[in-house]
Amino acid sequence: MTRKIRLGAFLPGSGQHIAAWRHPDQPADGATSLAFHADLAREAERGLFDAYFLADGLAVAFGGGTEGGNAKVAGFEPVTLFSALAPLTSNIGFIATASTTYEEPYNTARKFASLDLISGGRAGWNVVTTATEAAAQNFNLDRQLPNADRYKRAVEHVEVVKKLWDSFEDDVFIRDKETGVFYDTSRVHHTDHAGEHFKVRGPLNVSRSPQGHPVIVQAGQSEDGRGLAAATAEVIFTAHQRLDTAQEFYRDIKARARGLGRDPGHILIMPGVSPFVGRTEAEAQKKYDRLTSLILEEDGIALIRGLTGGSLDLTGHDLDGPLPELEPTEGNQSRQALIRQIADENGFTIRQLYQWVASARGHFTVVGTPVQIAYTLQEWFENEGADGFNILPPWLPTGLTDFVDLVIPELQRRGLFRTEYEGRTLRENLGLPYPINRHAAARAAVQAAE
Amino acid sequence: MTRKIRLGAFLPGSGQHIAAWRHPDQPADGATSLAFHADLAREAERGLFDAYFLADGLAVAFGGGTEGGNAKVAGFEPVTLFSALAPLTSNIGFIATASTTYEEPYNTARKFASLDLISGGRAGWNVVTTATEAAAQNFNLDRQLPNADRYKRAVEHVEVVKKLWDSFEDDVFIRDKETGVFYDTSRVHHTDHAGEHFKVRGPLNVSRSPQGHPVIVQAGQSEDGRGLAAATAEVIFTAHQRLDTAQEFYRDIKARARGLGRDPGHILIMPGVSPFVGRTEAEAQKKYDRLTSLILEEDGIALIRGLTGGSLDLTGHDLDGPLPELEPTEGNQSRQALIRQIADENGFTIRQLYQWVASARGHFTVVGTPVQIAYTLQEWFENEGADGFNILPPWLPTGLTDFVDLVIPELQRRGLFRTEYEGRTLRENLGLPYPINRHAAARAAVQAAE
Structure with a gap:
């Protein structure tokens, strides 16, 4: 199979750009409207995006402008929101952010396994350590823990969650009404984790979900972040303004993964791109000028x-x-x-x-025609800059619709993007492997040795 | 308005009764089927139930039978499940259980406010302290905290969550595209809670939701539980096999509430009832015998x-x-x-x-005709035994459908139950007051004094 561009869509209901909510197309109450988020999910699915992505913080994001002008002051909690969007869609994945610092692994494992069950295997977890003092102050602290401590806790948190997701083997449920055997007791496992930060007996009380493990996503740029991402991430969100820095990051992560014995093809690197699309260059520039004004x-x-x-x-x-x-x-x-x-x-x-x-704030802004934008994405994709992109439409829904109607067909024409979903699950669409249950693997190893 | 019976429905996908999953009507995979839960929600809504209720534990519920025969070994996390069911329904409320012992108030406040936004004001929180060693062992402990400590933490947890739900006043959002004023900064408030168990600065980053506060539900029977319930609950789930013990509980709670300055009409007491309904007594008995066999x-x-x-x-x-x-x-x-x-x-x-x-295990089992069952409910309702009932159909979906088709019309005929939903929110349907925002109330008090 030819390698294809993977596409995520960052679609906060408030719009991405600081002034998005003032744009005539953007519903001013989008941040707290379920109906608007549902429209966005269906529109992204029409564009055959791999996943809908939502960032998350555990405090009001004051600052970044005057306080009273901040449309991001309040929104939904992303896992509950995606649970609501799941039955209203059928193919698009849902990548929700959740914190390893201010949640417990048993709760994290439950909510993502539950979202994966609800969505028929379309869940992803964007692992973050939540680096703000404001969040620490909502969780019994005066100041946040040092970066290194948060990362150590994150590594162990992810490890425990993955163990919990293996509590039930794939073929555990028998559900034989005649004999009364509901499950095979030999295929449910205690977790028995005891580490520096967590002690968790298990098993999880949510069954293994369609993907086995929801897709693990990260966005680390720091040394600690790169290390964690190379070791555990399956998708990496990143921010680069130029191809050369994107290439440095791409090659570094793939080399680290290879060094850890991982298949570098199973870590998808997806820089953020904020597109202003016009049928002509002048039209694209006009859209940019309109929003910035x-x-x-x-x-x-x-x-x-x-x-x-x-x-x-x-x-x-x-x-x-x-x-x-x-x-x-x-x-x-x-x-x-x-x-x-x-x-x-x-x-x-x-x-x-x-x-x-x-x-521009961290994102790569492209202003141009569908051909110009497709060319740029192709250049990054074919030259070790990216395996795909996270599209951040500057305002919504038009910024997304422009991309779906104009850029997607151009990518398809070049054979770079799917024309229909390949699979049922996010993992299948991203071309990521199904994680073998560790207990089944251990038993198979023992049997092979005998 | 005449006082009406309130009805909740306990609808675990596995069915309530230990052998429910072996019944021919019950989907054996119901516990992990979104489609089945959606059918149940729509069926309960057809019956005009006030709310769909789900219990929750933070560990696999081993025991209560042989391990391999336990259909409740795995299910959904209830808040994510209800978020998925909300857009598929329009009137029924969703009461999800969540723990004050193993979650942090900022996370609790967020997920219930988010569910309330998603459902247009249909969320309720069943507050539990989670009393099992197995749960403690999933959260870094060897043994659970003593009962009294869990209750002290619960009291403060609920207090912090309510404060967080008042972060935004009702009229905070201006969203004026022309002037660029999105919200009134004087109507967003820090929480600044510092207590024995929690220190939370706030504000919450989910806006005040349609109900202001999701409905607070509890199920305490112990002395500590009764105290907490009388002080903070708006709905109380309880279990009684006989009218006299139900009356003792009812009168005690209402007296405690009155003693605390609360309107006893704003605490609804709802015992659990497990009904086997037949068109004749013999048919009802046959259903009971069939399931127990x-x-x-x-x-x-x-x-x-x-x-x-x-x-x-x-x-x-x-x-x-x-x-x-x-x-x-x-x-x-x-x-x-x-x-x-x-x-x-x-x-x-x-x-x-x-x-x-x-x-019977804790529930009041009634086996009979619609008239017999309606008569029993009426007797409890009119004699200080109950303000409503939580119906626990022994198996699903037929146990629920029987109640909707046969008992509900009999209750309506007697003028004891609604013939259409009165309001949009759970609070409106239950006849519970809208909680005035504490900051708005404080300002109004200052203005009145000036």
Whole structure:
């Protein structure tokens, strides 16, 4: 089978871009509307996306603009939301974020196994350690645990969850009404995990689900994050603005995986891409300009202030003039220097600067025709930059519809993307293997040795 | 408005009765079938039930029969399951069980607020402290915490969750695309809770949901349980076999609530009822006999053994003969004496004894015609025994369908039950008040004083 591009869709109901909710197409109450999320799921499924992805935090995300202008202040809890969307769709996968720091593995294992049962095998878990002080303060702490401690806990948390998902072997249920034998007691297993952070006897009280294990997803960029991802992730979300840095990351992760004895083909690397699609270049640029024009001036200023740790406050300056010379402050000097460099290199006014920052913030923004965008994706896909992409439509639903109607057919025409779903489960569609139950494997090994 | 009977439906996909899964009508794989649970939800909604209820434990419920015959060994996690059922229904409420001992209040508050958003205001939380060693061993402990400690934590957990549900006031969202004001910053509140068990800054990152607070449900029978229920519950599940004990409980709870300054009409007491309904008495009895005949002999013996703490093992005895004289053992003497008393008083054979135990186990079993059953419910409802009932159909779906087709019309004919849903939310249907947001109330009090 030829290698195909994998596509995820980041579809927060509020839209991705800071000003998305002010766009005429975007329902202003999208963040808390089930109906809108259901429309998005069906639209992404029409585009044959592999998965619908939702990020998650365990605190209100204040900041990143003025407080009162933040449409991401409240939303759904993603696992419950995806459980609701599952019966309304039939093929698209659902990748929900959940924290290894502020949840217990027994609860994590249950909710993802349950989502996998509900969706007929379409669940994925985006493993995060939740790195904010605000979240720590919602869970009995004053300050969050050091990064290294959170990662050690994450490694063990994932290990326990996977053990719990193996509590029941695939062929455990007999359900013979005549004899009264419901299950084979020799195929249900205690977990008996006792580690540094967790002690879990098991078994899980949710049965093994259609995928065996929901797909494990991660987004680590740091050294600890790369290590965890190479060891356990099956899909990696990443953020790169340029092919060369994407290639460095791609090759590093695949090499680490190979070093750990894993098949590098079973770790799919998917950078984020924020597309503005037009039938012509001018139309695409107009869409970009339209959305960026909706950034409130005070939100733009607050964004620069936030990114520089409060050291660069441009209040009162002419937004259509150049970045002024300012006295160095006690604040975050390197971030301030970076912002200044971006402005100087591009000859940006203050307004152009915050528009660029608001739009690009970690994501690779592409503005162009379907052919131009498909060409860029193909270039990354064919040159060790990506196995697929996470599409972040800047506003919704039009940003998604544009991609489905215009870019998907162009990718299909080039033979780079599916024309129908290959399988029933997320794992099957992504081309990932079914995890053999560890207890069945151990028994098979013993039998082979005898 | 005349007082009406409230009805909940306990509908585990495995069926309620120990042998339900062996009944020809019951899908053997019901416990892990979304489609079957969806059928049950729609059927209960056809019967105009107030709510679909699911119990929950945080460990596999081994015991209560032979292990391999246990159809309750694995199921769904209830909040994810109800999230999936919500878009497939429109009026019925969803009361899910969740533990105050093994979850954190921020996570509890989020998932129930999210279910309430998803269902348009139909969520309820059955608050439990999870009293099993097996659960403790899935959460880093060797033995569970003492009862009193679990209850103290429960009281504070519920308090924190309610505070979190008040993070956003009702009229917080402005969403004015023109001005860019998404919300009123003065109507979002930190929680700033610091107590013995929890320290939670807030605010919650899920918005206030249609019910303000999902309905709080409890099932305490002990002194601690009654105290917690009288202080915080809006619905109380309880188990009584006789009207006089039901009345004692009812009057005690209502008196406690009155003593705490609560309106006793805002605490609905709902005993469990397991109905076998026939068009004639003989037909009802035949249904009872049919189901009890499906209890495997070894399951019946294991049930008696389990209930007596292992002290009464009847293996090898004639099941259709009387309970033998046995040497007293070191086991649980009082339980053994109770079992013997039941057998003696009723003149039961061993088989009749375990059939009675299997069926009645805590629930009030009624076997009869629709008129007989409606009369019993009416008697309890009109004499301070109950505000409503939790119906536990012994097997599914027929046990539920019988009740919907035969008993509901009889209750309606007597003017005791609704003929259509009164409201959109669970709270409205139950006749429970909308909780005023504490921050709005505090501001109103200040304004009134000025």
